[in-house]
Amino acid sequence: MAKIPVTFTHNGTDRAAFADPGQNLLEFLRRGLGDLSPKYGCGQGACGACTVTIDGQTQLACLVLAETVQGRDVRTAAGLADGATLDPLQEAFMDHFAAQCGYCTPGMLVSARALLDTNPTPTREEVIEAISGNLCRCTGYEPIIEAILSVAGRRATA
Amino acid sequence: MPKDHGIGASPKRREDVRFLSGTGNYTDDINLNGQAYVHFLRSDVAHGRLTKVDTAAAAAMPGVLRVFTGADFEGVGGLPCGWQVTDRHGQPMQEPGHPVLAQGKVRHVGDPIAAVVAETYEQARDAAEAIELDIEELPAVVDMKAALQDGAPKVHDDLESNLCYDWGFVEENREAVDAAIKGAAHVTTLELVNQRMVANPMEPRVAVGDYNRGTGDHTLYTTSQNPHVIRLLMGAFVLGIPEHKLRVVAPDVGGGFGTKIFHYAEEAFCTFAAKAVNRPVKWTSSRSEAFMSDAHGRDHVTKIELALDKDNNFVALRTDTHANMGAYLSTFAPSVPTWLHGTLMAGNYKTPLIYVNVKAVFTNTVPVDAYRGAGRPEATFQLERVIDKAARELGVDPIALRRQNFITEFPYATPVAVEYDTGDYNATMDKLIEIGDLDGFAARRKESEARGKLRGLGVNCYIEACGIAPSNLVGQLGARAGLYESATVRVNATGGLVVMTGSHSHGQGHETAFPQVIAEMIGIDESMVEIVHGDTANTPMGMGTYGSRSLAVGGSAIVRATEKIINKAKRIAAHLMEASESDIELKDGAFSVAGTDKSVAWGDVTLAAYVPHNYPLEDIEPGLEETAFYDPSNFTYPSGAYACEVEVDPETGRVTIERMSAADDFGNVVNPMIVSGQVHGGLAQGIGQALLEGCVYDENGQLLSASYMDYAMPRADDLPMFTVDHSCVTPCTHNPLGVKGCGEAGAIGSPPSVVNAVVDALQSAGRDVTHIDMPLSPARVWAAMNG
Numbered sequence: 001m002a003k004i005p006v007t008f009t010h011n012g013t014d015r016a017a018f019a020d021p022g023q024n025l026l027e028f029l030r031r032g033l034g035d036l037s038p039k040y041g042c043g044q045g046a047c048g049a050c051t052v053t054i055d056g057q058t059q060l061a062c063l064v065l066a067e068t069v070q071g072r073d074v075r076t077a078a079g080l081a082d083g084a085t086l087d088p089l090q091e092a093f094m095d096h097f098a099a100q101c102g103y104c105t106p107g108m109l110v111s112a113r114a115l116l117d118t119n120p121t122p123t124r125e126e127v128i129e130a131i132s133g134n135l136c137r138c139t140g141y142e143p144i145i146e147a148i149l150s151v152a153g154r155r156a157t158a
Numbered sequence: 159m160p161k162d163h164g165i166g167a168s169p170k171r172r173e174d175v176r177f178l179s180g181t182g183n184y185t186d187d188i189n190l191n192g193q194a195y196v197h198f199l200r201s202d203v204a205h206g207r208l209t210k211v212d213t214a215a216a217a218a219m220p221g222v223l224r225v226f227t228g229a230d231f232e233g234v235g236g237l238p239c240g241w242q243v244t245d246r247h248g249q250p251m252q253e254p255g256h257p258v259l260a261q262g263k264v265r266h267v268g269d270p271i272a273a274v275v276a277e278t279y280e281q282a283r284d285a286a287e288a289i290e291l292d293i294e295e296l297p298a299v300v301d302m303k304a305a306l307q308d309g310a311p312k313v314h315d316d317l318e319s320n321l322c323y324d325w326g327f328v329e330e331n332r333e334a335v336d337a338a339i340k341g342a343a344h345v346t347t348l349e350l351v352n353q354r355m356v357a358n359p360m361e362p363r364v365a366v367g368d369y370n371r372g373t374g375d376h377t378l379y380t381t382s383q384n385p386h387v388i389r390l391l392m393g394a395f396v397l398g399i400p401e402h403k404l405r406v407v408a409p410d411v412g413g414g415f416g417t418k419i420f421h422y423a424e425e426a427f428c429t430f431a432a433k434a435v436n437r438p439v440k441w442t443s444s445r446s447e448a449f450m451s452d453a454h455g456r457d458h459v460t461k462i463e464l465a466l467d468k469d470n471n472f473v474a475l476r477t478d479t480h481a482n483m484g485a486y487l488s489t490f491a492p493s494v495p496t497w498l499h500g501t502l503m504a505g506n507y508k509t510p511l512i513y514v515n516v517k518a519v520f521t522n523t524v525p526v527d528a529y530r531g532a533g534r535p536e537a538t539f540q541l542e543r544v545i546d547k548a549a550r551e552l553g554v555d556p557i558a559l560r561r562q563n564f565i566t567e568f569p570y571a572t573p574v575a576v577e578y579d580t581g582d583y584n585a586t587m588d589k590l591i592e593i594g595d596l597d598g599f600a601a602r603r604k605e606s607e608a609r610g611k612l613r614g615l616g617v618n619c620y621i622e623a624c625g626i627a628p629s630n631l632v633g634q635l636g637a638r639a640g641l642y643e644s645a646t647v648r649v650n651a652t653g654g655l656v657v658m659t660g661s662h663s664h665g666q667g668h669e670t671a672f673p674q675v676i677a678e679m680i681g682i683d684e685s686m687v688e689i690v691h692g693d694t695a696n697t698p699m700g701m702g703t704y705g706s707r708s709l710a711v712g713g714s715a716i717v718r719a720t721e722k723i724i725n726k727a728k729r730i731a732a733h734l735m736e737a738s739e740s741d742i743e744l745k746d747g748a749f750s751v752a753g754t755d756k757s758v759a760w761g762d763v764t765l766a767a768y769v770p771h772n773y774p775l776e777d778i779e780p781g782l783e784e785t786a787f788y789d790p791s792n793f794t795y796p797s798g799a800y801a802c803e804v805e806v807d808p809e810t811g812r813v814t815i816e817r818m819s820a821a822d823d824f825g826n827v828v829n830p831m832i833v834s835g836q837v838h839g840g841l842a843q844g845i846g847q848a849l850l851e852g853c854v855y856d857e858n859g860q861l862l863s864a865s866y867m868d869y870a871m872p873r874a875d876d877l878p879m880f881t882v883d884h885s886c887v888t889p890c891t892h893n894p895l896g897v898k899g900c901g902e903a904g905a906i907g908s909p910p911s912v913v914n915a916v917v918d919a920l921q922s923a924g925r926d927v928t929h930i931d932m933p934l935s936p937a938r939v940w941a942a943m944n945g
Contacts, residue, residue: 037180
C-alpha cells in the first residue's frame with residue numbers, strides 16, 4: 001500500500017514524513033521521526049506512557065492514526081526543554097524525585113504541562129485528575145503530584 | 159543540618175536529566191541497521207497437544223525471512239532453573255524441561271509455539287496468522303489442590319505428578335511443633351490466599367539479538383535486572399555460546415520489580431535467530447503478551463496456626479502452604495516459597511518452635527517467580543494477620559501482643575535457620591505510634607462515624623532478609639549461582655573515577671547514590687565519579703539487582719575496591735612526599751603526612767600513577783585500578799512497623815485509605831531521598847495488592863486479566879499520602895556501610911496493615927468478619943459485611 005505523506009509541526013518544527021497506512025502516531029514518531037520520548041506501555045490507551053499533545057490537547061499517541069495529524073501541532077516531552085535549559089516542570093520533577101525508572105515520565109510530563117498551560121493554579125484534586133490516566137509503577141505518585149503543585153505555586157506567586 | 163554531599167545527603171539524581179528530557183536509552187530505543195522483527199505465535203489454550211504446526215504458507219508471506227518452531231530448538235538446551243529445592247524426604251524437586259518454543263505440548267495460555275521473523279513487525283504478525291495449527295485441547299489444571307488429586311491431568315507427562323516438591327522446614331521440628339500446638343492454651347487458625355500478582359513494570363520486555371558473522375560475536379540487548387546472569391544462563395545452558403563470544407547489554411530499564419531477573423525464551427530466541435537469519439532480530443512485548451509471558455508473583459494458599467500459652471506468649475507456629483509454580487520452573491521460582499519464605503516465618507517474634515510445609519505445584523498457568531519481596535510478603539502477611547486475629551480472640555491489644563513477643567536481644571538465632579544481627583522492634587513501633595498519631599485514632603474514628611463511615615486501624619510489623627548470602631551457604635540450599643557482587647574502580651590520570659558495578663539500576667538511582675559513597679571515602683566531589691553498569695563487556699561478572707541487595711552487597715564491593723585504591727594511592731603519596739606509608743592520611747581529597755604540613759593532592763597521586771616518572775616502579779605497578787568481589791557473611795535484616803487507617807463505606811464496601819505510615823529501620827542510609835522513594839513505591843505496590851490487583855484465570859486456564867482494563871493498577875487517585883520515617887537505625891554489623899536494604903520493605907509491610915485495618919473497621923460496627931482475601935474490592939468487602 002502506498003505511504004501517506006504527512007506534514008505537521010513537531011515540537012515547533014515543520015516536518016514532512018511518510019506514514020504507513022494504519023500506522024499509529026506513536027510508531028510514526030518513534031520509528032519515522034526518531035522522537036523516542038513517547039513510550040509504548042500498553043498500546044491500548046490505558047497507561048499514558050505515549051501521551052502527546054495535538055493542538056494543545058493531550059492525546060494517547062498509540063490510539064491516534066498518524067495521518068490524522070496532517071497540518072496539526074504535535075508536541076512531546078522531547079520538546080519541553082529549551083536546548084539545555086529544562087522546563088520549570090522538569091526541574092520540579094527533579095527537585096521532588098518524581099521520576100524513578102523514567103519510563104512513564106515523558107507521558108507524565110506532557111499531561112502535567114498541558115494541565116498547567118490551561119490551568120496555571122490547579123488544586124491537588126485537579127492535578128490528580130490530570131495524571132490519573134498516566135500509570136507510574138515506581139513512585140506511588142505523591143512526588144509527582146508535589147512536583148506539579150510546586151510549579152503551580154511558583155507561577156501563582158510570581 | 160542535612161549534609162549536602164557524601165553519605166547521608168540527597169543530591170538531585172543525575173539520571174533525571176536524560177529521563178526528564180526523553181533521552182533515556184531503553185532497549186526499545188535501540189534499533190540496529192538491517193534489523194528484522196519477530197512475532198511469536200502463542201498458545202490460546204491452557205493445555206494441549208500440538209498435532210500440526212505447518213509454517214509453509216506463513217513462510218511464503220511477504221517480507222518473511224524465516225519461521226521457527228520448536229523443532230528448530232531441538233539441538234539446543236531448554237531454559238534452565240537456577241535453584242534446586244530438596245524435599246522433606248531428601249529428594250530433589252521434580253524439574254521439567256522448558257523449551258524455547260513449545261515441543262509437543264503447550265502448557266499455558268501464552269506459551270510460544272512458533273516465531274516469525276520478517277522485514278517489518280506488521281509482516282511478522284500477519285504471517286503468524288497464516289501458520290496452520292492444530293491443537294488437541296487437553297483438560298487443564300488451574301487450582302493447586304485439584305492439581306494434586308489422583309488422576310488430575312498432568313502438566314508434564316514425563317513427571318510423576320504435578321507436585322514439584324513437598325518441603326518441610328525445619329523438618330526435625332515437625333513433631334515438636336505438632337505437640338506444642340496440641341498442648342497450647344490457645345491456638346488461632348487462619349486460612350488465606352496471597353493472590354497471584356503481575357509485576358507490570360511500565361516498560362514491557364524487549365530483546366534485540368545481533369550477530370557479527372565476521373567475528374562470531376553475539377550481542378543481546380535486553381530489559382534485564384542482571385545481564386551477567388542472563389549471559390551465563392543463556393550462553394552456558396541454552397545456546398552453548400561461551401561468555402567471551404556473547405555480550406549482554408541491559409541499558410536503561412524501565413522498572414523490574416523482580417520480573418526482569420529471569421532468563422526468558424524471547425531472549426534466547428532473538429540471540430539464536432540473529433545468527434540463523436544473519437540479521438539483527440528485535441522483539442518488543444505487547445502489554446497483553448507481557449501479562450501472559452512475564453513471570454507472575456505470589457499465588458500462595460496457606461493455613462497458619464499460631465499457638466500461645468496462658469500468658470499470651472507465642473509457643474509454636476505451623477503453616478501449610480500451596481505455592482503455584484505455573485507450567486514451568488522460572489529461573490528462581492523454587493527458592494521463593496522455600497528459602498525466601500520459610501526462613502522469615504519467625505518475623506519479629508521469639509516463637510521457639512516453627513514448622514513450615516510448602517507444596518509447590520505445577521498448573522497450566524504462566525510461571526510464577528519473584529515479585530517485589532518474593533516470599534517475604536507472603537510470610538509477613540500470614541504471620542501478621544494471624545497475630546491480629548489472635549489478639550482479637552484473646553481480647554488483647556494487638557500492639558501489646560506484638561511487643562510482648564518481640565525479639566529484643568541480638569544477635570538472635572531463629573528456629574528457622576537465620577540469625578538476625580541487629581534490630582530494635584520497640585523503637586520502630588514507638589516511632590510508628592508517633593508519626594501515625596495512633597493516639598489520635600479514637601477521635602478520628604468518632605469523626606468518621608459522624609459521617610456514616612466505618613474507620614479501622616491496622617498495625618503490623620515486618621522483617622525482611624536482604625542480600626541473600628553467603629554463596630557457599632546458598633549453594634547448600636540449592637542455588638546454582640553465587641550471590642556475591644563485584645566492582646571495578648578505575649581511577650583516571652587526572653583523578654576522576656569510573657566505577658563498573660555488577661549491580662543494575664532500573665529506577666533505583668545507583669548513578670547518584672554510589673558516587674556518594676566513594677566521594678565520602680576519598681573526600682572528593684561526587685561529580686568526579688561515574689557509574690557504569692548493565693553491559694557485560696565493560697563490567698565485572700556480577701549478579702545484578704534484586705532482593706534489595708544493591709547497596710548492601712554491590713555497595714560493599716565498591717567500598718572494598720575503593721579501599722584497595724586508597725591503599726595503593728597512599729603508597730604512591732608516601733613516595734612522592736618521601737614519607738613512611740604508615741604516616742599518610744587521606745582527608746578531603748588530599749594526602750598528608752601526619753604531624754607535618756606536607757601534602758599532595760588526589761590528582762597529583764593519580765597522575766603519578768599513570769605518568770610514573772617519579773615513581774617506585776620496582777615496588778608498585780603503575781596505574782590505579784582495582785576490582786573487588788564481595789560475598790556477604792549473612793543476610794541483612796531490615797525491619798519496621800506499619801500502620802494503616804481506612805474508612806469503609808458501609809453502603810458500598812468501598813475502602814479508602816486515610817493514613818498510611820511506615821517506620822523502618824534500614825540501618826545506615828546513604829541517600830534519604832532515594833530511600834523514601836523506594837518505600838513509597840513499595841507501599842504503592844503493597845496497597846495495590848491489598849485493594850486492587852489480582853491476576854485471574856478461569857477454570858479452563860484462560861487468563862481473564864490480560865490488560866490494564868482488566869487488571870487494576872493503582873492510579874494517582876487510588877493512593878493516599880504516605881508518612882515514612884527511617885530514623886530508627888541499628889546498623890548492619892557485617893557489611894562495611896552498615897546498610898540493610900530498602901527496596902521491598904513497602905511491598906512486604908503494607909498488605910497486612912491494610913487488611914487488619916479493614917477487619918478492624920468492620921468489627922467496630924459489630925460485623926463478625928475475621929478475614930477477607932485480597933484484593934479487598936468493594937464487592938468482597940460488601941459481601942463480607944452482609945454475608
